[in-house]
Amino acid sequence: MSRIGKLPVAIPSGVTATLQDGSLTVKGPKGELSMTFVEDVTVSQGEDGITIKPADESKKARAMWGMQRALVANLVKGVADGFEKDLELVGVGYRAQMQGSSLKLSLGLSHDVIYDAPQGVTLACPKPTEVKISGADKQKVGQVAAEIRRFRPPEPYKGKGIKYVGEYIRRKEGKKK
Structure with missing residues (x-):
């Protein structure tokens, strides 16, 4: 039951x-x-x-x-009330900024990544290393957060990448001599 x-x-x-x-x-x-x-x-x-x-x-x-x-x-x-997800950019030179209604991400790639949010979801950058995603539809908010995270998922050696706020990244030990 x-x-x-x-x-x-x-x-x-x-x-x-x-x-x-x-x-x-x-x-x-x-x-x-x-x-x-x-x-x-x-x-x-x-x-x-x-x-x-x-x-x-x-x-x-x-x-x-x-x-x-x-x-x-x-x-x-x-x-x-609405739903909200927070992302954190970890890494030297990793930055996010709003460019009109779209999000511009500098992620150490050869180009900047521009992401346009779907209708009903709003993006905000309170700090250069933080992205806030909010909206009324829980599924859309989570999907947008996952799509942004997919541009540079966190890696296990240095922990660099885009991660959810409060997410624990399991770290691996590097090579030994």
Whole structure:
């Protein structure tokens, strides 16, 4: 039995949720997001929030139960508060700066890398070695962070590269004489 799926998703004040024909649209101060549900779950909206239940006792329905509830919770949190990821550039000469709405990265390559964020995601550089990614859609924010990190992932010998703030890079010992 799903422990997370049993909990209803509370709708905070300032957020409206519309449920119709197997799809959910959530509007809030940070924007509007929507999703469609799989046919293995039934969704209802009540006073305590949005409740999700499995349509039957099949293994797939029980597996989808908790996942669909987590996706709904992410929609509600996204339009209410938003999501944020922080990246850190580690290395001599590694810098980031905003160039209009796009991000310019100097990563020790023969050229500067220019990254344009998709719609709904905002980029900011509070420091030259820090990039803040924020938006309402959790999946988009994480995807943008992963794409930026992919330009120069951290390497295990010196730890140089783009890493998430708070990420631990497992270090290797270098060659010995």
